[in-house]
Amino acid sequence: MTADTVADKTDPTRFAAAIGELNAAFGNRVVTSRAVREQHGNTVTWIANQAPDAVVYPQSTEDVQQIVRICAKHNMPIIPFGTGSSLEGHVNAPQGGVSIDFRDMNKLVTVHAEDLDCVVQPGITRKELNEQLRDSGLFFPIDPGANASLGGMAATRASGTNAVRYGTMKDNVLTMKVVLANGEVIETARRARKTSAGYDLTRLMIGSEGTLGIITELTLKLAGIPEAIAGGRCPFPSVEAACNATIMTIQSGIPVARIELLDAMQVRALNLGSKMGLPETTLLLMEFHGTDASVKEQSERFGEIAAEFGGGPFVWTAQAEERTRLWEARHNAAFSNFQLRPGAAMVATDVCVPISRLADCVTQTQADIAESRILAPIVGHVGDGNFHLTMLIDMNDPDEVKRAEALSERLVKRALSMDGTSTGEHGVGQGKTKYMAIEHGAAGVAAMRAIKQALDPQNILNPGKMLPAG
Amino acid sequence: MTADTVADKTDPTRFAAAIGELNAAFGNRVVTSRAVREQHGNTVTWIANQAPDAVVYPQSTEDVQQIVRICAKHNMPIIPFGTGSSLEGHVNAPQGGVSIDFRDMNKLVTVHAEDLDCVVQPGITRKELNEQLRDSGLFFPIDPGANASLGGMAATRASGTNAVRYGTMKDNVLTMKVVLANGEVIETARRARKTSAGYDLTRLMIGSEGTLGIITELTLKLAGIPEAIAGGRCPFPSVEAACNATIMTIQSGIPVARIELLDAMQVRALNLGSKMGLPETTLLLMEFHGTDASVKEQSERFGEIAAEFGGGPFVWTAQAEERTRLWEARHNAAFSNFQLRPGAAMVATDVCVPISRLADCVTQTQADIAESRILAPIVGHVGDGNFHLTMLIDMNDPDEVKRAEALSERLVKRALSMDGTSTGEHGVGQGKTKYMAIEHGAAGVAAMRAIKQALDPQNILNPGKMLPAG
Numbered sequence: 001m002t003a004d005t006v007a008d009k010t011d012p013t014r015f016a017a018a019i020g021e022l023n024a025a026f027g028n029r030v031v032t033s034r035a036v037r038e039q040h041g042n043t044v045t046w047i048a049n050q051a052p053d054a055v056v057y058p059q060s061t062e063d064v065q066q067i068v069r070i071c072a073k074h075n076m077p078i079i080p081f082g083t084g085s086s087l088e089g090h091v092n093a094p095q096g097g098v099s100i101d102f103r104d105m106n107k108l109v110t111v112h113a114e115d116l117d118c119v120v121q122p123g124i125t126r127k128e129l130n131e132q133l134r135d136s137g138l139f140f141p142i143d144p145g146a147n148a149s150l151g152g153m154a155a156t157r158a159s160g161t162n163a164v165r166y167g168t169m170k171d172n173v174l175t176m177k178v179v180l181a182n183g184e185v186i187e188t189a190r191r192a193r194k195t196s197a198g199y200d201l202t203r204l205m206i207g208s209e210g211t212l213g214i215i216t217e218l219t220l221k222l223a224g225i226p227e228a229i230a231g232g233r234c235p236f237p238s239v240e241a242a243c244n245a246t247i248m249t250i251q252s253g254i255p256v257a258r259i260e261l262l263d264a265m266q267v268r269a270l271n272l273g274s275k276m277g278l279p280e281t282t283l284l285l286m287e288f289h290g291t292d293a294s295v296k297e298q299s300e301r302f303g304e305i306a307a308e309f310g311g312g313p314f315v316w317t318a319q320a321e322e323r324t325r326l327w328e329a330r331h332n333a334a335f336s337n338f339q340l341r342p343g344a345a346m347v348a349t350d351v352c353v354p355i356s357r358l359a360d361c362v363t364q365t366q367a368d369i370a371e372s373r374i375l376a377p378i379v380g381h382v383g384d385g386n387f388h389l390t391m392l393i394d395m396n397d398p399d400e401v402k403r404a405e406a407l408s409e410r411l412v413k414r415a416l417s418m419d420g421t422s423t424g425e426h427g428v429g430q431g432k433t434k435y436m437a438i439e440h441g442a443a444g445v446a447a448m449r450a451i452k453q454a455l456d457p458q459n460i461l462n463p464g465k466m467l468p469a470g
Numbered sequence: 471m472t473a474d475t476v477a478d479k480t481d482p483t484r485f486a487a488a489i490g491e492l493n494a495a496f497g498n499r500v501v502t503s504r505a506v507r508e509q510h511g512n513t514v515t516w517i518a519n520q521a522p523d524a525v526v527y528p529q530s531t532e533d534v535q536q537i538v539r540i541c542a543k544h545n546m547p548i549i550p551f552g553t554g555s556s557l558e559g560h561v562n563a564p565q566g567g568v569s570i571d572f573r574d575m576n577k578l579v580t581v582h583a584e585d586l587d588c589v590v591q592p593g594i595t596r597k598e599l600n601e602q603l604r605d606s607g608l609f610f611p612i613d614p615g616a617n618a619s620l621g622g623m624a625a626t627r628a629s630g631t632n633a634v635r636y637g638t639m640k641d642n643v644l645t646m647k648v649v650l651a652n653g654e655v656i657e658t659a660r661r662a663r664k665t666s667a668g669y670d671l672t673r674l675m676i677g678s679e680g681t682l683g684i685i686t687e688l689t690l691k692l693a694g695i696p697e698a699i700a701g702g703r704c705p706f707p708s709v710e711a712a713c714n715a716t717i718m719t720i721q722s723g724i725p726v727a728r729i730e731l732l733d734a735m736q737v738r739a740l741n742l743g744s745k746m747g748l749p750e751t752t753l754l755l756m757e758f759h760g761t762d763a764s765v766k767e768q769s770e771r772f773g774e775i776a777a778e779f780g781g782g783p784f785v786w787t788a789q790a791e792e793r794t795r796l797w798e799a800r801h802n803a804a805f806s807n808f809q810l811r812p813g814a815a816m817v818a819t820d821v822c823v824p825i826s827r828l829a830d831c832v833t834q835t836q837a838d839i840a841e842s843r844i845l846a847p848i849v850g851h852v853g854d855g856n857f858h859l860t861m862l863i864d865m866n867d868p869d870e871v872k873r874a875e876a877l878s879e880r881l882v883k884r885a886l887s888m889d890g891t892s893t894g895e896h897g898v899g900q901g902k903t904k905y906m907a908i909e910h911g912a913a914g915v916a917a918m919r920a921i922k923q924a925l926d927p928q929n930i931l932n933p934g935k936m937l938p939a940g
Binding site (some may be wrong): 022023041077112113114115116117137157158159163167168170171180184185187188189190191192193194195196198199200201203204206207208212223224226227247250251253254255278290293294297301352353354355356384385386415416419420421422423424425426427428432435436439440441443444446447448450451453454455465 | 539582583584585586588607616626627628629633637638640641650654656657659660661662663664665666667668669671672673674676678682689692693694696716720721722723725760761763764767797813823824825826854855856885886889890891892893894895896897898902905906909910911914915916917918921922923924925936937
């Protein structure tokens, strides 16, 4: 392809020409109906839906290469789409374009049990994957809550409740097949557990939100299903006490698998949503993985630490049903929140700070929530210093929307002032591009922009995301 | 700085002009004596020493920025230098240039005990760091054997014996201050434990061997010094049995801290060097970290697994002195090897394969060593599938050198054919650039080259390393 065959970006007919070529190549796997297009725009935040011009369903890496080549020729944006559960407008099409929906690329390709890894297509969801892995005694530990696709989880550097023990997506992908903007396909690394051979293209692609390449296959690290799991809940007199107990737990080397903070309002929502009958105070939900002996030891040691900080009693169990009920309630936290204010819109945001600053950041944010007159429960992956604000907003009240936006912006700036980040796990998308220059400085953004320009000179890969307009 | 003020690369006077400016700025912190320059070229492999034209000793990030700006203006290569313990010619100056020696930037800047992290300058070595951390109850777990600098360890994505439990440098750096080729300084991330805000510049810089930027500060994750450590040694009837026991150990979820394979020849060298009196057969050296109860449980379970594969007895202890003696001997393996052939040159190389292929790869390599008539003990970080060949060569025998080179090349190709990597932890430097196209394919190398070009358009940062000549 030579430069002079590429459509000019000012040519208004270029999208129609691209869709024509896609139709010729993929037939009824190209859909342009309004309903389907809108399902592929953003739906789960206050960012308006910006539907793509077409949706295409590839069945192979080669299909994706062909789509990219057609789009490159016509200068048409490409937006990779998994399940659409991202929260910051990642799948919107602000400049129009083609949404690549990985619905049909959802296979578990191979399990290498001896190597504790597996190869998957990007459209498989984490629940489907773990269902199919069950007989192998292995599981994929990253759990962002939503039943997201693995491709989307890699693209947004997802993490969630297990990250304190198992890491995030950046720690659990060995290699990926990625189609670049020029239509070439790369394998970002080998399947070996570690390497020093070249730039870390795997980690560069993870969290790049589809702006540097399109993931068409992933090799994932797996973990053995623990012999024993124990878990439970522990009330604390304050956020500070819960955070200090968390710090001590981690400093003590207790290999906690999950350590989740719920503030009193979040507990209230859980009680309303899941009839849990939990004490409506600051709560830590815990989970420990290991042998029967080690989860008992971990649980007892955590109970002692909690008591030191005025918390307790730590009610724990190694019984599956009871634990499952607690964690299902936790996972349904977002939906339970609607019980606090039926009919409200839910707007979620997250930040992450060094754990020593977590109590301060949460406490200041609670005060800010009260002053802002916004209903916003807090839930946190506190082992990582990461927490979420789930604002319940009447979107028809412009003053309330404005107060919520201001609250959200102060939260980000508060986190940044504490050496934290504007997002621990939700990603940048459209919603947080405005904070990138504060977070990374002009030189950092310029470096990212240079990389983007090097790998996608036409800016066709998910344009308008991640980096602020230059 | 505009383009027309940059010296042309064909101008033979440009290095003298650069050194003149460096002298004016840094006085006696610029050294051009032949002895010092040669100390900063490569010394520890069969790659010839290519000394830089000058060595400069910065004292701050600002000094490094000034050095980079002077070098950029005169189109003079820059080679970052830690302790010079890298193995693939990373610190050579094939195109001449200035070596930046971080000897004077060797401070532990801050310890954030609650956050389990610390801030260091790049010149501090891992032993110095752990010495200074001791009172905090924390330690930095990455141990590549050599007393390398932390800047060098990050630049080469070092790992070593503890990686199976604690990960590699890519997993243990939170953020770095990096001076780019344009003289700007970036902070690659925030100090928060995780983030989804932007491209992963931290991981892009780790393992980039000074070709994308110069590390001037690092924030490192720390681990708590384990309450209890147990360790020991376990003989096996074959490499295959030892590898299978390793796989089973890891599959069982035993959180082994170190699991090291020594082949019979390596054990013989240890016995000669350290008077260990070890059984001269395939050996696994083990270490477990945890509580008294958990290291006992781990040790016993490992002993049972070893027995299943015909290994044992597993002789282990929680006593510090005995363990230390074993691990010191392991760390001195390289030097012990000289006892096998006094006066020989030692040439080390490493590869890494999926663990299911490790026994095959090691066994085939042992046969190849025998056929090649080369003396080459094998030691492996087998939990990661990573192993080293240490060839003891008479460099005055051209036929032997040729046989060793051919052996080394076959080793890399064998690993690559098993979905492994040409280097698990030594890095590419000059020695392994020739394998990059095989490992990453033309499209992968082109992507890396595009990134290099974007961040260092003049190609002044450690040129001639990592990527093959274009």
